[in-house]
Amino acid sequence: MESSWGFIEDGWRKGPWTADEDRLLIEYVKLHGEGRWNSVARLTGLRRNGKSCRLRWVNYLRPDLKRGQITPHEERIILELHAKWGNRWSTIARSLPGRTDNEIKNYWRTHFKKKNKNSCDNFEKSRARLWKRQQFQQQQQQIDIKKVMTLPTMPQAKQEMGILYPNTIDQQEQAGFFYSMLNNSTSMSQSEPSSSSNEDVMWDDLWNLDDFYGHFINTTTYNKVTTPCLQPMATPAFY
């Protein structure tokens, strides 16, 4: 039996997903909703096990995912929440709309785990690189969105999305508002990241963010069932 990356093992395909596999999974979710992942293979002919399907959907195909680089503000939130909760990635992810626990975990490992031993110099170098890449990816994202919106199947897809994810659009609008608020609260995230690693400013912003969470939740039609990603930060009971 083939066992290397991208081949079959125990009857299941492993490794990187193809566009066709993605399409099958998306269609399955459109028809049957999220869950019952072990039925995917039987109902779609996809040779992926349930676990792999779930992971692919949750981490990559979900329509409410926010693509692109972690912003400086998100970075600060991650720092603060990690200080509070440790490696509880899924808990941290709930405070970052559109980000997955996997994404945050990856980000932490590459940026902060080693950063402890490195100098601020490396921190700024890294941030400058991120900033450049982020600008590029934001441009690409806009182009991709335009392309998708012009597809002929979009009206139907939108309708189906509305059924499956009745709050998707609202959630994205809220997330957009959320981030525009964050980005407006300081010039740091939109300006060239040169000498902006001032710790005081950073923590001030975090406390402002706490205030903002409270304000946002009180002044919008917040519903914790349909917008779980915007839950207020709180220390778990067991702490």
Place this chain on the structure above:
DNA sequence: AATGGATCCAACCGCTATAAC
């Protein structure tokens, strides 16, 4: 231009919790 280290990120694994039977 070549190269080696750093970084990114998708995908895997093992384990645990919970629900259904």
Place this chain on the structure above:
DNA sequence: GGTTATAGCGGTTGGATCCAT
């Protein structure tokens, strides 16, 4: 109460890409 299926979590891996030297 035991078993099985499913979902979710955190840790790890490895290929691709970036970038400094």
